[in-house]
Amino acid sequence: MSAQPPTLGVGMAGFGFIGKVHAHAYRSQRLFYDPPPALPKLVGVCTSRAETAQRAAEQGEFEFGTDRFEDLLAREDIDVIDVATPNQLHREQVLAALEAGKHVYCDKPLAVTLEDARVMVAAARARSELSHGMALHCRFVPATMRARQLVEAGRIGRVYHFRAAYLHSGYEDPQRPISWRLSREAGGGVLSDLGSHIIDLMGWLLGPYETVHADAETFIRERPTGAGGGARAPVEVEDYVGFRAAMRSGALGFIEASRFATGAQDQLEFAIFGERGALRFDLMNPNWLLFYDAGDPAGDLGGERGFKMLECVQRYPKPSALPSPKLGVGWIRYHLHAMHDFLAAVAEGRLGNATLLDGARAQAVDAAVRESLATGGRATVADL
Amino acid sequence: MSAQPPTLGVGMAGFGFIGKVHAHAYRSQRLFYDPPPALPKLVGVCTSRAETAQRAAEQGEFEFGTDRFEDLLAREDIDVIDVATPNQLHREQVLAALEAGKHVYCDKPLAVTLEDARVMVAAARARSELSHGMALHCRFVPATMRARQLVEAGRIGRVYHFRAAYLHSGYEDPQRPISWRLSREAGGGVLSDLGSHIIDLMGWLLGPYETVHADAETFIRERPTGAGGGARAPVEVEDYVGFRAAMRSGALGFIEASRFATGAQDQLEFAIFGERGALRFDLMNPNWLLFYDAGDPAGDLGGERGFKMLECVQRYPKPSALPSPKLGVGWIRYHLHAMHDFLAAVAEGRLGNATLLDGARAQAVDAAVRESLATGGRATVADL
């Protein structure tokens, strides 16, 4: 590719934790990929108040900060709107961005409800000249990308059963105050927060979901409001959700998401058992994908059989300039990969590996899990 | 304890794989424990045919072999009947042994149906002067014993959620012929075979089950009969079962048993997440129990927090003569521990750690899982 990569102006809505992560991912493309897929230019950032917007602009080295989302849409030199706001704002902002003719990069989960997600996908389909992406970074871990390659190459074969979990422990302290992540309206439970990642990942690896059957629990039902004076408010969302999933392929699985997995840091795990092979992975040991090839010859003392710790380090995507492939990866890296994929798609006028549709499909599973929780029975996952 | 350990005559029914394991466990007590809990004497062995009985007697160094179970019961010098036959014979033999005034050591699962199990427990209760034990060896792994100590000491606290699995891969070959382990009448599915162990273990660690909700699958539905000529027969039992369990304590869990976990050897795993601590274990790395103490101080760079690989090697039970405590354990060792516990209980005129009642409780969970599979709904676990 000898042509100069295109410059893409970015307007970002929200500048909390994930906004900063995205800003870093934009800024790092030029150093990490040679050539970079595009030359992102951080033009404007929008937060809810003027003061924070100003500070965000400085910290993220944007040209301007604003508290009016329309200011981003109005700019000719902004090509991409990055939606890094709380979940309940995604629908309105994505629709407005598409309406304004901007490419969209949206944090997960896509929306609070499946209905919102459907509307957003319809809008995106109607503007097929625009690209769109989701920050589903779990698809961009070298080891999960390798897992997908192996699945696609038929190395796992028919999947018998699997399990997957995304485990955190950050809410176990009963003194941790209420926040939007504990509010139902904001879409803040663990199903949306961590569940959206593991649901998407397993769907990406194993194909569409058919039905789910779920349990959930809120272990701490009231928390301080943070306003002091002993004021407390009810927790409206689940701390833990676990559901059995039947995939269209016939594979049976169990998927969990928890904020109460004592001792867990950022523990995304899966194990997949298939007719031709098996896979195991743990995000806290991200440099290895464990792969078992059932076609390996048996023999005295075990022959050639065993799980191989495939070395999945920094080899993606090519061409990669930095760092060298043997060096261990960490969380921040996956977001660089995700951004590379999105920017390349924008630059080439196509869709990338993680789109609004993918976000909507995870939302459909989310909705089915909620239906199962409400009815106590098995629920069917909607088509999209 | 300066008194001479009592001599206990043993009559064994069945001399397949597990019978040999028990025979080894009896014979090894004298060398591994000092003093041994008892001096077992292998008196008689019963198999289904005279020729195999004779060979069993030689191989196990019994005084005699027979194909008549009554021959064992008739002997005055037999104190203990060891039931190591296929599952469907357990009821009749256990009842007869108790009737004959013999202590009973029974392989798992206790029975094929919950009704059988109830009858057996009632008989055992009626003969309270007799001791009885089950070969639930997973309770006798040093690491699981340590897990139980920690639970009992309140180190885990309220359990939020857990998962557990017992995974094998031995039936994936579609050419593996039909056997009693694939017959419904003989109680041969994976739920009885591996499930009985993991069900018992989690109940032992976490207390009684309340409800279960299950899926199961038979992945290979027809197999060669082994008679040659291309004859095939249907597989009547499940290859995989997974069920959500709600414990009386409020803990939510997911439990699996599989013969189709590609790449698994003898993989019994659990993870338990509680208010005060967490536990992780994998039987293929049996020398370590991972324990997280949520009371450890946090701090810069992580403070003192983390899973500790508790070194659970050969320290049980005291006094132990052989081998020294630092040496790694393996599967055969757990059966020595289990036998020690049973023989000590017999010698002291009490019940040990794993009794017919424990077997029956696992059977009640088994029955509830089958009910759930039949109805598609949640099933309640019966009291015993």
Next chain:
Amino acid sequence: MSAQPPTLGVGMAGFGFIGKVHAHAYRSQRLFYDPPPALPKLVGVCTSRAETAQRAAEQGEFEFGTDRFEDLLAREDIDVIDVATPNQLHREQVLAALEAGKHVYCDKPLAVTLEDARVMVAAARARSELSHGMALHCRFVPATMRARQLVEAGRIGRVYHFRAAYLHSGYEDPQRPISWRLSREAGGGVLSDLGSHIIDLMGWLLGPYETVHADAETFIRERPTGAGGGARAPVEVEDYVGFRAAMRSGALGFIEASRFATGAQDQLEFAIFGERGALRFDLMNPNWLLFYDAGDPAGDLGGERGFKMLECVQRYPKPSALPSPKLGVGWIRYHLHAMHDFLAAVAEGRLGNATLLDGARAQAVDAAVRESLATGGRATVADL
């Protein structure tokens, strides 16, 4: 700290792999630390040819590129010279930078010879108003920082013995052509390349070296020149070095560096056994430092003893804005930490955690190892 962080202009010499890593580290301070220790401004970059300089300036977003190192020194708005050139240029550039009144950040190893290192340290000492740092990123892995905390707090006590290794496998292909990393004059052997890191790290953790006794080997003694036509040149440097080290504390150790450790990616490992505790670490599983506290109570079934996997994730240094502490770390992250430490030292007019003196001390061990290789005997490590 409410004052605005100072702006620091950076001039970089060299823009190969490590120059890009440093550029990324400068650019990321503002997002990753809040407040950042300083606001680095990438002013100029110098490479050996005008064309590459221009391209480097674009890729790294420097204000200008040049092929004349003096251009960097001449700029008033450059406060820091970053020396990211091949080893044999370090001496001249560091001396010139100090002479020009610039702070210095130098890639490892400090120099090709101990004599060079001494001269550089003397120059730095003579300009005590200037700060200086080394890119010894292994000191800035959360787990190694935690190891140092534990050592300093007396949690390991008297160290009995230790071992450490830095293992790569990148040179095993005999067709990999000759490069400066295989040239003696450029200081390119594995001792300088990987050895400098592990030597520094173990000295940082365990205190000064007293004597060393070494073996080395060049496994592939001739390689293609890269010029084609079958031309080959001798390899002048070692592929592997291993040496016994006696520390002043009395601890005995063995340290290895290899480019021929088949199957290794970026495997820096150590194990330290002391009177009060032990440590184990492997850079390919960087989120955990294994710590054994010999003061933990023993007891039945192992008591409380065992290696604890201390969760050493992204908690350093405070205040840290990005990402959240539970997320797994990777190689690129350590360089951010190292740069933070250096920039904070510059901003506060002091020295940081890794200085030219530290680089020189590692050079003294390097020199002693070379002496031992030359004489076949034990060599004493020089004081600095």
Next chain:
Amino acid sequence: MSAQPPTLGVGMAGFGFIGKVHAHAYRSQRLFYDPPPALPKLVGVCTSRAETAQRAAEQGEFEFGTDRFEDLLAREDIDVIDVATPNQLHREQVLAALEAGKHVYCDKPLAVTLEDARVMVAAARARSELSHGMALHCRFVPATMRARQLVEAGRIGRVYHFRAAYLHSGYEDPQRPISWRLSREAGGGVLSDLGSHIIDLMGWLLGPYETVHADAETFIRERPTGAGGGARAPVEVEDYVGFRAAMRSGALGFIEASRFATGAQDQLEFAIFGERGALRFDLMNPNWLLFYDAGDPAGDLGGERGFKMLECVQRYPKPSALPSPKLGVGWIRYHLHAMHDFLAAVAEGRLGNATLLDGARAQAVDAAVRESLATGGRATVADL
């Protein structure tokens, strides 16, 4: 093999820990192997005092106990003398046993000095009609046997470098009293105790040693005598030894043995890096041998490369009756394998896998290490 296995009468000298382990191994052959290699009959046991001999006979179920070694030699029905006494008695007892026409199974290390070992080997060679074996159980771990298979099949190729260690921590308590294992005369240092195993194992895997260069240390130089009253005695032997080894093949290695490896249980580890592959092993996780095949194809995201955890469980030796191959192994199991190998050799009138000559070869390395410690220089390992 349809012939009845031969009955072999066993006389055992010594009945401490290792004597009991051997007794268990003899007694278990019949159950674990089908057919067993021989039918061992435990005839007599000799200890230093009549009372302990009587108790040993009961505990081990020998026909008689004695405090006169000649009593064992005099018995016609004793075919095998098992030497399980402290090291300094091995020479005399082995020579006498061979002289009396008995097969010999000797605990490790073979002797206290190389001169003793030479005499013993010469005697064994002179009685070539007799078989002899050493209890070098590390050769009989399924994973080490698999390692040897891979080496012999050329899967590792030319070995570049390796390291190996045998680490215990049992002597760190300064109140642990003096014993024969801390006496020079009895051959009690860690070099003889643990070093003999790791020296033998690495020689078995990698071929003959050429030179060694060693360090050693006694960390606690005086201990209680155990007689009470504060009496103390000097420790005469090393607590730790580490030596660089050059093999005849050109491989460079480092080998350690320690009783002061804080936190270690029974940690025998090795890593071998070769031109075609690499191996890693840790005896505390014995069910897996890690094997890296350098011929595996590279590729995007790592291709097929990585260490494979070969499942090395209970498959050796064939035919094996008990337990099934998938079940995890532990320490006691390796001694069953070692005994099987020896008894099969006796039954078939040949030598097995671990003979007195192997013990003598390890003794030659031991002697060279001691020479190196005495001279401070490199020492050459004698031929045998």
